[in-house]
Structure formats: C-alpha cells, structure tokens
Amino acid sequence: MGARRDDIQAFLAACAAGRTGSVAAVAAGLARIAALDRAGVALAAMLRVMPDATDVARDRDRARRDGAAPGPLHGVPIVVKDNIDLLGTPTSSGCRALADAMPWRTAPALATLVDAGAVVVGKTNLSEFSFEIRSRSSLGGDTRNPFAPTATSGGSSGGTAVAVAAGYALAGLGTDTGGSIRVPAAYNGLVGLRPTWGAIATDGVAPLAPSTDTVGTITRSVADAATMFALLAARDPSGGRPAAGMRVGILWQLPGPAPDGIDRAAAALHAAGVAVEQAPDLPADLIPGGDHIVDEEFGPAFDRYLRTAFHPGTAPASLPDLIAGGHYLREYDAVLRARAAPRSPAVRATILQRHKALRSALAAIVADGGYDALLYAPSAVLPRSMDNPKGGWAPELAACSGWPALALPVGRTARGMPLSVELLAPADEEAVLFTLGAAIEDGAGSRPVPDL
Template sequence: MGSVQERMSACLARIHAQDHRWRAMLALNPQAEAQALESGLKASIEGKPLHGFILAVKDNIDVAGMATTSGCKALAGAMPRQDAAVLRKLREAGVLIIGKTNLSEFSFEIRSRSSLGGDVLCPFAPHATAGGSSGGSAVAVACGYADGALGTDTGGSIRVPASCNGLVGFRPAHGALSMEGIAPLAPSTDTVGPITRNVDDALRLYRAMGGKVVLPPSVAGLRIGLLRQAYGEDQSIVAAVEAAASRLWDHGVELIDPVRVEGLEALIEGPHIVDVEFASAFNAYLAHNFQPGTAPASLADILESGQYLADYSAVLKARLGANPDAAGRVLERHDQLAALLKDTMGHYGLDGLLYPTMRVIPQDLANPKGGWAPELAARTGWPAITVPVAPHGAVRPIGAELLAPTGQEGLIFALARLMGNT
C-alpha cells in the first residue's frame, strides 16, 4: 500500500502521465502533497475512519482555496467561501483532496463535455464519452488518480458514468445529505454521493458524509423485482443484469420476474424539473456562494460574456426564460410516480427493483440514449446504487442498478455487495 505520501505522489504521477488523454481533471489541489505529508506523519487516528483516503471532487462542489467552475470558462475564477458541508465532514474523517474533476458543463447532460475541459473520454473506449455529468470523477477513480470521488446526481449523473467506467455509484435519497456549497441543477432532485471501486468504500464515504445506514443481518428472503420495461435491446446488457440477479438468487434472494409497472413511461414523459428550476436556483447560488467579485453576478452575465460551451446557448436561454411556477405541475408527476412504484412494490411484495443502469453502451461522443431508468430514483427521491456486472473479460463495463424506498439504504448496500462482478 505504501505511505499516505507515497500513494498521493503515485496518484499525481498518474495524472501527469495519463490525463492528457482522458481529460478527467480540471485542477489539482496545490496543497495535496503537503497535506499527505502531514497526514502521513500521524498514525492512523482512532475516530478517523478514512485516514489517508484520496478523494477527487466534481468541480461543482466547493473546495476551499480552489475555484468551483461547473466546467464553465466564465466561472474559472469563482472562489467559494468555504468547503461544501459534506466535504467538511469528509475532511474530519481523514480524507485528502487531490483535485477537482471535469464534468458536463452545469451538469446538463449524461456525457461530460465542458468549455474548460472538453470531453471526458472513457478509458475503456477512447472514442466514446465517459458518461456524465460526473464523468471526470468516474474516470479519476477508474484510472487510479484517487481512491474514490464525489459526484452529483440529479437524473443519473453519478450512476451513468459509474456504469460506463466499471465502478460503484451511489445516489442517496433526496435530502439525506446537505447540498450546501454545491452548485444546483434542480434542487428538488439534486443529490451528492460517492463513486468508488467497490461497495464497501462507497458505504464508508456515505457514512462519513453523514448518511445513515443499518445493514440487515441477512438478505435471505428479500424479494427483488426485475423491471424488464427498463432493459432495452442490447443482449450483452440483458445477460449481464440477469447474471447479477442470479448471484442474488444464490444468496437466498427471491426474484420476481418480470415486474410490470403500468403507466410508468407516461409519467417519465413531459417537462423536466431541471428546465423549470435551474435558472432561479443557479442565480441565487451565484449571488451568495462566492467570495465577492470572483464570480459573474447572474446567468444573464454568463450568457453575455460568451464564456461557456456554445452547445448550451439555446438551452441556457430557454431555461432563463422558464416560468418557475411550472415546478408544481412537474413535481406532482414525481409524487404520482413515487405512489405508483410504492403501490406496485406492495402488489408484488417487493423490497427493491433491479434493472440496467443504461440501455446502451456509449459508442461515440454524443449524449448517450441511456433510457429513463436513472430517472426513477431522481423523481421518486429514493436511493439507488449501480454496480459493475459485465462478465470477466468483457471489453466494456456494464452497470446494474438497484432501487429501494427511502430508509432501505442498508438493504441496497447489502445486496450490492453480492450482485456485482468484481
């Protein structure tokens, strides 16, 4: 394993040697080596469960002394007042910050492309997107730049890149963790969570961030439904998820196959909450989050500057013109979806639902047509986890997602330990 300082130096060396290819990092922490040295001089301290854990942080999450850019050139000098609330907790647990990661600018898409960093590329397929919007965080972990990373997830932005890069990604229940010091996309569905190589590290990070988890004594007898409506047509994905389900069966989990949720697709269609909430939330964030004079005063100022990804000109203008009063109608559909899923699970006697994280494996740099499955957690507010399930020897990773109602986080982590192919 080596000392903390040696591990930090090795991670930095990998970034300097490799990241010109993948574009995962936007900035390195200038204090990273000094903090590793200080940490290494101390013995592993009781009460510091993540002593020496090296963390990369999505660049829409505040790190004191480093700009929080959301990938946007206009925010290149935007200096936060302090660490984000979850990051303060992680530092107390012993975490060391190596740097800030590239992302989809403003977290708008499920690919990662920004005016500051360009496209984040998948190390398993350099011709393809790494997924998004937390793509830089996922690639940083996949390439060994860090032990784990933080991402944000509004509609799939932790789970999609984790799936694309063979990693574990956990989206907490909405409201489970503080979003203080994190750029908003849609406050009604925004979350922050870990991306890691294994389930246990995701659990450790989540607990250190303030998450509450009670693991069940056994998974035997739990009932998991296979939501084949979300599967898509790629038979390699279908087979990998079925193999993950079989691993759960081997541990005594009952599988209900298939489960059908009548009316599900209709509730996923229509206006997205991001279209309604983004502009007002981001304007408030610009007004209050940064040290005076370091950030644009408003989204309108960013638009006027031209210092943003040209791809987003139309959507920025549309979201600036959105009527925030429309949020109530969108959120009513979210409530209807949560009620529908709760009723369906009650009908089948289910503890959770299993399905592919994405319907496709990205083959280019376009925004992938991954399907609506990641929106199930986003719109219900329930927690969900993706784990890598591709067979050994597969060229491209595949993720399977497990969803359960809020309060069942322990069940999610216990089952995730068993269904992954790691």
C-alpha cells in the same frame, strides 16, 4: 469470487500494516494523472490538481506514525466534482466564466470527508452546468472513457468516475440530479450511489434542479459506498437484515444494453438466498419524459447561487451576466437562455405532481410484490462515441421518486465495456441496497479494470 480489493478498505488495511501510506498513494495517483490525463490517451478527467495534496498526505502519514487515532478515511485520496465548493479553490461547474470563481466556504458534505481524513487530490471535469449525460465542458473538453477512449465517460460526474477508474484516487464525490452519478459509474465499471433525496446536505453545491439534486459517491466497492454514505449522512447503514430471504423485482420494462447483465445479477442474488422475479410494468403514463424539472428550476437556482456563493469579482454576479459574457459552450447557448427565462410555477407544480404519482406507483409495485428492491439496467445504451448517449429513463426513477439507487458492475460486454445493473429501494433503505449490492458484487466477481 469476491470483489477486487483495490478499494478504500484494502488501502486502510495496508496502511495499518505499514505496507503503504498516503504519500505513496497520492504520488501514484499524481503520476497517473501526468501520464494519462493530458498526455497518452488524454482522458481529460481533471480540471485542477491540488498543489497541497502531497503535503496533506504527509501530515496524514505523520499522524498515523505518531499514534493518532485515524479517521475512517485517514489518508485516502479522493477527487471531487468541480461543482462542489472547496475553500481556496475555484468552483467552475466546467465553465470558463467561472474559472476563477472563489467560494466562501467548503461544502459541508466535502468538509465531512476531509474531517474524516480524506486527501483531496483534485477537482474533476464534468458536463458544463451538469446539463448532459456526457462530460463535456468549455474548461476541460470531453472526458474520455478509459475502456474506450473514443467514447464518452458519461456524465455529468464523468470526470469523477474516470479519475477513480483510472487510478487517480480511490473514491470520488459527485452529484446526481437525473443520473449523473449512476450513469458514469456504470460506464466506467464502478459503484455509484444516489442516496435518498435530502439525506446529504447540498449546501455549497452548484444547483441544477434542487427538487432532485443530491450529493453522492463513486467508489470501487459497495463497502466503500457504505462507508462514505455513513459519514455523509451521519447514519450507520450497517446492521440490517441479511440478503437471504429478501425479494427483488426485475423491471424488464426498462431496456438495457445486454440482458445478460440482469441475468448475472439475478444469479448472484439467487446464490445469496434472494428471491428474484419479474416485477409488473409501471403505468405508461408515468414513465418519465416530457417537461423536465431542470428546465423549471435551473435558472432561478443557479442565479441565486451566483449571487451568494462567491467572493465578489471572482465570478459573474448573476446568470444574465454570465450569459452576456458568452464564456461557456456555445452549443449550450439556446438551452441556457431558455432555462434563464422567467419560469411557470404551474408547470413546475405539474412536474412535481407527476413525480409524486411515480413514487406512489413504485411504492405500490414494491408493496404488492413484497419486494425489498427493484433491479434494472442503469442505461439503455453503452457509449460508442463522444455524442450524448441516449440513456433512456431508468435513472429518472430514483431522481423523480427521491428513492436511493445503487449502480454496480457485473462484468463486461463482448466488446470489453463495463456492464452494470442498478438497484432501487424505498426512501431511507440504503442498507438494503448495500446488502443486495454486496451479494451481487460477491457473485459477479472482480470489477472491470481498464487496460491503460
């Protein structure tokens, strides 16, 4: 059936044919923000709309008319999670204490997209400090799921996902520490890429746990994810092996909201000539849980970020100063204070050793089965309320191993929510994810689109 063609590739083709332009696309997104974000269903995906977005779009259109060679994202409207620095615009991490925090520069990852021609429409809401897998902040409140506005969008990159799903922009830049790109992508019927840890620079990004933090993308198609990854990582993921002849192992050990999502993905892979079989379970003692690296790394890392990232006087000078001011979600008070307390190097070392053991176990499963990738559900549940979803440990496989993962939609559940799967491949094998993801996308048909 093929993927729904409302993505970056379709937009660029329409621009080249003279059927649309960046100004028209930005205007359409701004109109939807006005109608849906603070009025109507009040999705609350946006924290800030860029006042110069239309002017930048007009410059992109003029350059195209004048015959300038367009960049790979020329005139493409994007949104950016508000924990990624953009010069001249505050980086809030969703926190009232950081509402006016002015960074020294634009994060290199975001600068790469702007240099490629992207137009930043605005900064998006998120889970404050990226703490949860719902997107609730003291600045923006709860970001609502456009498929079920009484339910959360997921998080922590929930505002970015909702903005792309609701038509505010064609793609988004987010971050992923445990599942913060893939969970909201799954909950909103989108493609979420967590790249190999270290493949994309995290300079100019508010830290959560540097040992697992990464920048990633939320897009409407696998092709768009590949395009943006090639820019962000300065690495061309194309030209790999075809899907036919690849092997995928299903981790049925991981619970999911509906087994037929895995079945749909498996059927699409079979149709593309991919061998799919059940993979062995991971050893029970290596299942992620217990002490979490965020608890050990957030306090020192965020304190260092506050001390170095912002113009003096625009933000609290340290994490203790931020806590003393009290301008953050009060429900986070206990966890924020706990994570700001002195840490134990021994505990951190133990957690990282467990990550290494998990990576070795995954490598053994892949090697023994001859698998190119593993397949499973990205979340154990789908959201039904504004509560923090109990999504389970599936997203931690990529986070703890450092391997890349791709979440993508395969249809809807009986109650109309997006149904998604996740692919996990060894480090630096993003090309495998894109090849297999495209096969699933082609077989599963058009992505779900919210009725707004």
